Amino acid sequence: MCSSYIKLSFLGLVLAVAACGDDGEYEFGFNTTGIEFELFDPTEGVHPSKVTLSNPRNPFRQSGVSDDTKFAIIGDGGNAGAFYAWATILAEIPIGENQFFTAIKLRDLYxxxxxxxxxxxxVRQMAIDGFQVVLDCFPESLLFDASGTFGQSLATLSFGQILDLGGVVQGDWRVVEDSLGNPTAVRSTGLQGQDRDFACR
Structure with a gap:
């Protein structure tokens, strides 16, 4: 039986993918595990930058990555291949989930x-910047488990990842306990309306 699951914790993230059949390293017509990362631009993989689409080392810049296969490559594609895949889909579909996992692969490369x-x-700062963008631009984004019924706050996870990397969370974010005693990142004020649109477009 095929199965996949995502296990999340506040100060760390473990992504485990189990699948039936062969691994997916040749799914895109080339060996994604053989891709090596080379610094191209310090904004690559950090919204709203789309510079990854002009990076000649990004093998997905022209073919793109489908929403159905992005999790397969994060499990089987190697850190560099997975970074380029997620950075590409982030440039095309800027949402919190895509920014979060792009930052995760920058973290893993580091x-x-x-x-x-x-x-x-x-690269460490690029990862921190990516997690900060989740807080600034996608603060309400949730990551759901395999059943689609339990949503984990990507803002809370990103807050923890910034601290793990030795960074400093920007803005008036803090961690409090929710009604169940779980740590939750919240802010007292924030970018609203046109201000957020300008900063994150």
Whole structure:
């Protein structure tokens, strides 16, 4: 039986994908696990930048990535391949989920030392910037479990990821406990209406 699940925690995220059949590394007609990351632009993978669509090292810049296969490649495509895939779909469909997982792959590239030594601090900051964008531009976004019935706040997860990377959360965000005692990121004020549209467009 095929199955997939996402296990989330406040200060960390574990994504586990189990699937039937062969792995998906050749699903796009090339070996996605063989792709290597090379720093192209410090805004790549951080909304509202669309620079990834002009990056010659991004193999998905012309073919795109379907919504049905984006989770397959995050499980089987290697960190660099998955980053380029998620950055591409973020540029085409800017929503909180796409920004969050693009930042996750930047984080993974940094933590696994898959970037040049001189670029490590830049990639770490790119990941932090990506998580901050979730807070600034997609604060109400939720990530649902496999059943589609339980939604986890991407703002709360992004808050924790920024701290894990040694960053400082920008804005008036803080963590409180909800009615069930779960940590939840909230803000007392925020960008509203035209201000948010201008900052995040």
């Amino acid at each position: 933590l696994s030392n898959e970037v040049a030594e001189e670029d490590r601090d830049t």
